[in-house]
Amino acid sequence: MRLTLRAAAITLAAIAATFGLDPFRNYQLATAAGVFAAVAGLTVLIGLTGQLSLGHAVLMAAGGYGYAAAATATADVAPLPVALLAGLIGAALTAGILGLLLGLAAARLHGPYLAGLTLALVIALPSAANVLPLGGEQGRSAPLLPVPEALSSLIAIEQWHAWLAIVISAAAVTPLVALRSGRHGLRMRAVLDDETAARLSGVNPGPVKTGAFVAGAIPAGLGGAALAVATQQVAPGGYGIAFSLLLVVAAVLGGLGSIGGAAIGSVLVVALPWLIDTAAEAVPADLGRRLDGNLAVLLFGAVVIAVTLARPEGIAGLLTGLRRPKTAPSEPAPTPPGEAPPSNDSKPSTNTER
Amino acid sequence: MSALECRRLTVGYGDGAPVLDELSLDVPDGAVLALLGANGAGKTTLLRALTGLAPVGGGRILLDGADLTGLSTEDRIRRGLALVPEGRSVVAELTVEENLRLGALWRHRGPARTRAVEAAYELFEPLARRRDAAGHTLSGGERQMLALARALVAEPTVLLLDEPSLGLAPLVVAQLLGVLRDTAERTGLTVLLAEQNVTGALSIADRGMVLSLGAVVADRPAAELAADPALRRAYLGF
Amino acid sequence: MERFVFLLSNGLARGAVLALFALSLVIVWRAARVVNFAQAAMAVVAVYAAFALTAASGSYWIGLLGGLLTGALLGAAVERGLMRRLPNRTPLPGMICAIGLVMVLQAGLAIAFGPQHRPMRPPFSESPIVIGGVPVLSPYNLFVLATAAAVMGALALLFAKTSLGLRLRAAAFAPETSRLLGVRVPRMATIGWTLSLATASLAALLLVPVELGLNPHSVDLLFVNAFAVAVVGGLDSPIGALTAGLGIGVLVSLVTGYVSAAAAPLAVLALLTAVLLLRPGGLFAAKEARTA
Numbered sequence: 094m095r096l097t098l099r100a101a102a103i104t105l106a107a108i109a110a111t112f113g114l115d116p117f118r119n120y121q122l123a124t125a126a127g128v129f130a131a132v133a134g135l136t137v138l139i140g141l142t143g144q145l146s147l148g149h150a151v152l153m154a155a156g157g158y159g160y161a162a163a164a165t166a167t168a169d170v171a172p173l174p175v176a177l178l179a180g181l182i183g184a185a186l187t188a189g190i191l192g193l194l195l196g197l198a199a200a201r202l203h204g205p206y207l208a209g210l211t212l213a214l215v216i217a218l219p220s221a222a223n224v225l226p227l228g229g230e231q232g233r234s235a236p237l238l239p240v241p242e243a244l245s246s247l248i249a250i251e252q253w254h255a256w257l258a259i260v261i262s263a264a265a266v267t268p269l270v271a272l273r274s275g276r277h278g279l280r281m282r283a284v285l286d287d288e289t290a291a292r293l294s295g296v297n298p299g300p301v302k303t304g305a306f307v308a309g310a311i312p313a314g315l316g317g318a319a320l321a322v323a324t325q326q327v328a329p330g331g332y333g334i335a336f337s338l339l340l341v342v343a344a345v346l347g348g349l350g351s352i353g354g355a356a357i358g359s360v361l362v363v364a365l366p367w368l369i370d371t372a373a374e375a376v377p378a379d380l381g382r383r384l385d386g387n388l389a390v391l392l393f394g395a396v397v398i399a400v401t402l403a404r405p406e407g408i409a410g411l412l413t414g415l416r417r418p419k420t421a422p423s424e425p426a427p428t429p430p431g432e433a434p435p436s437n438d439s440k441p442s443t444n445t446e447r
Numbered sequence: 448m449s450a451l452e453c454r455r456l457t458v459g460y461g462d463g464a465p466v467l468d469e470l471s472l473d474v475p476d477g478a479v480l481a482l483l484g485a486n487g488a489g490k491t492t493l494l495r496a497l498t499g500l501a502p503v504g505g506g507r508i509l510l511d512g513a514d515l516t517g518l519s520t521e522d523r524i525r526r527g528l529a530l531v532p533e534g535r536s537v538v539a540e541l542t543v544e545e546n547l548r549l550g551a552l553w554r555h556r557g558p559a560r561t562r563a564v565e566a567a568y569e570l571f572e573p574l575a576r577r578r579d580a581a582g583h584t585l586s587g588g589e590r591q592m593l594a595l596a597r598a599l600v601a602e603p604t605v606l607l608l609d610e611p612s613l614g615l616a617p618l619v620v621a622q623l624l625g626v627l628r629d630t631a632e633r634t635g636l637t638v639l640l641a642e643q644n645v646t647g648a649l650s651i652a653d654r655g656m657v658l659s660l661g662a663v664v665a666d667r668p669a670a671e672l673a674a675d676p677a678l679r680r681a682y683l684g685f
Numbered sequence: 686m687e688r689f690v691f692l693l694s695n696g697l698a699r700g701a702v703l704a705l706f707a708l709s710l711v712i713v714w715r716a717a718r719v720v721n722f723a724q725a726a727m728a729v730v731a732v733y734a735a736f737a738l739t740a741a742s743g744s745y746w747i748g749l750l751g752g753l754l755t756g757a758l759l760g761a762a763v764e765r766g767l768m769r770r771l772p773n774r775t776p777l778p779g780m781i782c783a784i785g786l787v788m789v790l791q792a793g794l795a796i797a798f799g800p801q802h803r804p805m806r807p808p809f810s811e812s813p814i815v816i817g818g819v820p821v822l823s824p825y826n827l828f829v830l831a832t833a834a835a836v837m838g839a840l841a842l843l844f845a846k847t848s849l850g851l852r853l854r855a856a857a858f859a860p861e862t863s864r865l866l867g868v869r870v871p872r873m874a875t876i877g878w879t880l881s882l883a884t885a886s887l888a889a890l891l892l893v894p895v896e897l898g899l900n901p902h903s904v905d906l907l908f909v910n911a912f913a914v915a916v917v918g919g920l921d922s923p924i925g926a927l928t929a930g931l932g933i934g935v936l937v938s939l940v941t942g943y944v945s946a947a948a949a950p951l952a953v954l955a956l957l958t959a960v961l962l963l964r965p966g967g968l969f970a971a972k973e974a975r976t977a
Contacts, residue, residue, distance in 0.1 A: 139777070143775060145777060145780055145781070147722075197962075198958065198961055202961060205720035205722075205776055205780065206961060208720070208722065209916065209957075210958065210961060212722075212912070213909050213953065213954050213957055214954065216905070216906060217950040217951050217954040220947040220948065220949070220950045221951060223947040334905065338787070342784075342785075342788070345781055383795065383796045383797075387792040387793075387795040387796045387800075388792070388796065389792075390788045390791070390792035391792035391793055391796065393785075393788055394784075394785040394786065394787065394789035394792065395789055396785075397785030397788070398767065398782055398785035398786060401771065401778050401782040402770055402771070402782070498865065500861065520864040520865065521864050521867050521868065521870070524864070524866065524867040525867050529865075530865050532861075532862070536861075536862040536865070537862075538855050538858050538859045538862055540854070540858045540859075541851075541854065541855060545855075548848070549852070549866050549868070552851070552867065553866075553867035597866065601866070601867065
């Protein structure tokens with residue numbers, strides 16, 4: 094209950110903030126909200142179960158396609174709010190089913206194998222878009238949701254879409270927060286710490302890992318739906334490997350496992366490239382064209398390396414719950430109380446020999 | 448002259464109480480020293496600290512008078528230290544021959560390496576019959592033989608052994624300890640033998656040292672130690 | 686029939702490149718127990734170096750040599766400067782760091798050289814030799830097959846017959862025991878990375894001239910396919926990498942030729958998924974489940 098109230102308060106605060114932004118910024122905010130839902134799912138997956146997915150962009154795309162198909166089909170026969178709802182259900186279902194399939198694989202795989210499989214999935218997405226009935230490179234269009242009559246004199250369409258995206262991502266992330274701090278979160282952490290020990294205390298790692306994958310996939314799908322609401326289309330080009338890696342970057346920058354951090358990371362990966370590209374317009378055209386899009390990626394890569402090096406236990410340590418996730422006042426979602434307290438981080442090294 | 452010396456050696460993991468607290472000991476050149484003590488007395492930790500595998504918090508380790516303290520494990524080995532760790536650390540994926548050659552790599556070059564490996568086969572005949580067998584196909588006794596042979600081909604000045612008789616049949620233990628005793632007598636090798644098998648260890652040792660809760664509580668000639676029932680009951684549990 | 690022979694021989698040449706790249710993943714896996722997700726980005730840096738050297742000197746061979754050296758040095762530098770400093774209790778920090786490296790290298794190349802595709806000319810003709818009216822192999826493909834076979838043979842000899850190979854294997858299988866036998870394990874990891882990246886660079890150098898051209902992302906697909914090869918063959922098995930590389934090379938060539946180019950990545954994905962689910966140890970690894 095407390096969680097719901099807090100989520101509602103943060104959502105309202107974010108909606109209030111849209112009044113201070115111009116239409117383009119509101120469009121960016123809608124994008125950031127969609128990305129946030131996906132990053133939140135990803136950060137819980139990596140941070141709590143140690144499973145690295147490089148293919149969360151594909152789960153977002155799956156959600157986008159699911160949304161577009163269901164919303165378009167419903168819009169012909171029902172009013173738009175019903176179409177939106179049907180679209181969201183479609184998004185959650187497609188992403189959830191794909192997540193389940195990946196999760197079943199994940200339950201049997203460790204570290205690099207899962208990462209490689211999800212990477213292959215991202216690379217195969219453009220092919221899948223051509224081979225499956227997904228509209229090829231053009232993708233699929235989603236219905237335009239106009240501003241309701243009552244508000245039409247008050248807000249622009251971009252602001253309305255930002256509202257929708259914020260509400261969708263709040264609805265996607267809030268259950269994730271509850272899940273993380275609850276019994277299932279505990280199980281996930283147990284599996285991460287030591288699979289054998291978890292097994293001995295009656296936790297079966299397979300279903301936990303599969304479940305974590307589904308739980309991380311559904312918010313990603315809803316995030317994809319939020320993007321489809323804002324752009325009225327879903328195409329494979331938007332969900333390539335570069336975007337998928339940016340999702341991982343956002344999760345790493347925010348601190349793995351931290352949902353508040355996921356929000357900060359999402360805003361960074363949406364806003365920073367735009368800021369840099371705007372700045373790059375000031376330099377000579379040829380150089381500007383080369384820097385366009387690349388400088389931001391270069392910076393993000395360098396920061397990811399720096400974070401991993403500077404806190405060698407930061408990433409690994411966080412996984413075992415040695416460090417309390419950062420809390421920042423601007424967090425859209427609360428960090429649940431009752432995190433594992435910091436403890437001594439110097440364990441005797443384990444002998445890895447066979 | 449001491450072959451191996453520890454001065455006020457402190458070893459611990461993390462923030463807890465140290466496993467070894469300012470331990471000093473002396474292994475005379477050419478001696479076979481039995482290191483006795485119950486489980487958890489700190490025997491394995493001492494051997495790992497000597498070879499640089501456990502973090503040393505303070506004190507010094509001297510091999511033939513030269514300070515080893517800051518050196519890596521590899522460099523300590525190349526100064527003439529050897530450890531046969533607990534649990535028959537044969538590289539399971541390599542053959543018997545490859546395991547032996549690996550042991551001889553840094554010490555011998557070219558034909559001398561082959562000669563050293565052949566000498567090891569003469570010492571441990573069962574291994575000669577299984578040259579090309581992978582490490583994971585060996586029996587427990589064969590593995591321990593291989594681990595010992597592999598340490599000996601490097602011709603160390605000081606050999607450390609951690610519970611070589613653990614889990615082996617008495618006949619195999621007797622054979623292993625026999626080879627160890629013979630080699631020590633023949634070559635003047637200094638041996639530090641950590642064992643729970645008190646009788647076996649004392650039967651080949653010159654001196655025995657009892658470790659309890661990280662400190663030396665007795666250091667006497669082996670025969671004397673074997674004959675002291677009070678000490679045996681107090682620290683060795685029988 | 687003619688088409689089949691052509692696709693088959695073309696697939697074998699592609700498969701040899703795949704096998705070589707997969708072998709580089711196996712080498713670094715065995716040396717350091719990591720799957721290097723930056724392998725493609727690092728290899729493409731080597732190809733750019735070769736491209737620049739060839740442009741400056743006019744000689745393909747100087748470029749090839751310079752590219753291999755660049756790849757080898759980059760491998761050593763990344764192991765010394767980055768990977769060694771990461772905790773290795775879980776594979777996650779290494780993978781995340783590799784992703785950061787991919788972004789830095791590929792964005793850096795795009796800034797330095799521009800995003801356009803730069804054509805690279807193969808040193809031999811690409812038009813197939815016709816035997817009995819059937820077009821079989823092009824001279825360049827013959828060169829690729831011969832080079833790949835020679836390098837794989839040399840690597841096999843190195844690992845199986847030399848004392849460096851023995852040390853490399855021992856350090857990979859049992860680092861602590863190896864240190865106790867005087868093996869300088871950290872140095873073995875550096876050598877493993879160096880060998881691995883030189884091999885990967887060679888594969889990339891052989892591939893790019895027959896692709897669209899050189900671009901920071903030219904080797905990405907090779908990495909994904911080679912990863913699939915390494916997994917299907919078993920990450921620990923060089924023989925597996927060779928067999929699966931040739932097999933998947935032929936599969937991709939046939940699917941591209943008879944179905945469509947777009948279907949090839951899906952076929953690889955399907956194969957990868959099937960192997961991971963049915964035989965997680967790979968087809969050539971008889972041992973334990975994968976706990977990387």
